[in-house]
Amino acid sequence: MQNGSNKNKPRRATPEQSQTVIIPKITPEMMAQARRDAVQHTSNTAGNTAGNTTGTFGGTGGGNTGDTTIQQAKRPAAGEKPAEKAPEQPPKPRQPEKEKPSSQAQAQAELWRWIHDNHLWLNNPVIMRGLGLAPVVVAAVSAQSALMLCVAALLLLTPTRVLAVAVCHLTGNRFRPVTYCYAAALLYIPAYIVLYRLFGVDLAALGIYLPILVVEPVIIKRMEADTLETVGEAFRRGLNNTAGLCLAVFLVGCLRELLAAGTVFGARILNAAPLPLASEPAGGFILLGVVAAFWTAIANSYVHYKQQEVKRNYAERR
Amino acid sequence: MLNAVELTLVQSLAQFLSYAILAVFAENVIFSRALGMSSLLRLVDDPDSKTWQYCGPVILVQLGSAPLGWAAHNLFFPWLRGYLPTWLPIAALRPLVYLSCSTVVMALVWVALGGFPRATRQIYRAQLPGATYNCCVLGTLLICANQNFTLLQTLGFGLGSGLGYLFAVLIVDEGRRRLRSKDVPAIFRGLPSSLIYVGILSLAIYGLVGHAVSV
Known part of the structure; x- marks a missing residue:
């Protein structure tokens, strides 16, 4: 800027x-x-x-x-004849350009918008907003399970959002819940076929947590919003959410496998399993809670720093 | 002395109740399987939502879709299997079929709510889609199908799951209220403390049951 x-x-x-x-x-x-x-x-x-x-x-x-x-x-x-005085041209219209915020309030609003759009870290759907907890807490017990969930999320989340928004544009934004859930359920069919080709019978390790992705709030949360986003926005936000979900799932999956078995993707890292409970749902809840606490602490410190920066930069203008 | 019919009735009732109790406590949808956890956290955080306004429709839809789910698993899928191409596994269609079961029940509940006063009707109808398209409802149907429950067991488990969800909401709501204390370190306030709290309750149930439930 x-x-x-x-x-x-x-x-x-x-x-x-x-x-x-x-x-x-x-x-x-x-x-x-x-x-x-x-x-x-x-x-x-x-x-x-x-x-x-x-x-x-x-x-x-x-x-x-x-x-x-x-x-x-x-x-x-360049060898040209000197041109006669060119007729005066009207001034070109000004190009719309992204201007720096002129006030502290504007800068803070822009900062909050940026934080809201940062689904990877500052507004992570799982760790900061508590969406998609069921698969993370119960199914993501190993790096391999986490990888399968990531691929499933990749195949389901963004396409569902885009398809549902496109259909909502056609139906005048009516029947949103039905549209979102059925879009997810229909897209689950090709997604399951692809996943089965990729992972085979290992997919059974996810149990019911693969099919319930079609009603998982991280995928269909948008059905609650009254305003209808554009298809482009749906695509962009869907990708952002997918990245955030995958990061959280993968982090938790690797951490749980490491703590419960001392391995990651089957490769031995630790000689002993420090916390076998991590593979159980109870361990998943507690571990995710601790991860969320540290994540929140770091994210809040960063947000606080950015807020102070905005205050410093705009102190004279206020 | 009980005759054969009475004995069957008592046995059925006992089976129904035992599966319902199993679903409320030992296999609670939240504490054992984390189904509907995101919706629960949103519900306890939302001061405008009342517990009953959300959990009432969940219980109704759960109970109503249980027999439909059983029929889909035992009647519809075996029939459909003969018509499906080899490249299309039946497992790929499960969410679509079970969602349709829930949608049918949602429509019935929506119509049944017409008999209530206008204010009540509007409140419950507003919560109905969120209660229907919930991990708790779909997850319970899938569990019943995976474990090949009978119709009676499915009904008992469906009712118990709905009640278990209500039970979990009440417990987490109370815990969340207490966790707003200033004694809780700042970084643990909100989602982290709630997750750890539910984790400890889950650990207690795990200790009571003695083994993990199947997923």
């Missing part, structure tokens, strides 16, 4: 900058003229940032600007 905004600012013409762009083509008189034009243009437009970022001297308004001076200097050098 910082670089982008600087890029659009009218820059002060220094000899070093001008040399880098148009070294042999411009006479010192032309350069001085261009510099004067740029300064004049900057003072006239007072805060109106220039849309044209190609010229070193900035400014695209009418009149004899630095750009036109440079163009005039370039043409004879």
Whole structure:
């Protein structure tokens, strides 16, 4: 953001900058003229940032600007006839650009939006929001189970959200719960076939926790929202949620296998099993609770740091 | 002396009750299998939702869909198996079929609620989709099918699962209220303390039963 905004600012013409762009083509008189034009243009437009970022001297308004001076200097050098004075063109419409928030409240709102959209860490669906707990607590007892759940989530979560949103657009956003659940149940059919091809009978280790993914809140939570998102948004958020879910499932699965058996993916890491209870649902609840506590502590510290940063940056403007 | 019919009735009733009690305590949907845990945490956190307004529909849908689920497992799937292509395993269709069972019951409950006063009807109808499309309901149907329960056992287990869910909500609600104390370290407040609390209760039930339940 910082670089982008600087890029659009009218820059002060220094000899070093001008040399880098148009070294042999411009006479010192032309350069001085261009510099004067740029300064004049900057003072006239007072805060109106220039849309044209190609010229070193900035400014695209009418009149004899630095750009036109440079163009005039370039043409004879390229063997062209010097063009007659070009008719004045209307100023180009300003490009919509992402501006820095102008107030602390705006910056904080932007920060919260960013935190809300950060499904991988700060707003993880499992660890921060408590969604998808059943498969994580009971079924993700090993890295292999976690991997199967991750692939299942990958095949189900985003496609369900996209399909359900597309259908909701057609039905006028009615029957949302039925639409979401049936979208998931229909997509479960090809997903199961793919999973069976990939993992074979190992899939039985997930038991009922594979089919219940179709009603798992992490997949169909959106059915409760009244506002209908676009298909693109559904796709983006679905992918974000999938990444967050997979991270949590995989972390918990590996940790539980390590604690319960001293292995990860069957490879021995520890000589003894430090906590055999970790493979039971009770151990899953407690372990996930401890992981969530530390995760929350780190995430809250980071959010606090970002909030302080916003306060520092906007302290003068308030 | 009981005659044969009376004996059968008593045995059936005993079987029904024993499976219901089993589902409430030893195989509680929350403490043993974590089914519907996310919905439970949301429910206890939401000050606007009353426990009965959510758990009432859960129990009704659970009980109503139990016989339909049994019929799907014992009658519909064996019939369907003959028509399915070899590349399409019947397991792939289970969620779709069991969801349809729940949806039929949801529609029936929705109609039955028409007999209630307007305010009550609206509240319960608003909770009905969330209660129907719940891991607890679908999970119980799948467990009954996996364990080949009879119709009576399925009914008892379905009722017990619904009641067990209510039981878990009441316990977690009370625990959550106490866990809001300032004595709880800041990083454990909220979701972490609730998970650890449920974990300890789950551990108690695990200790009582002595073995893990099948998934």
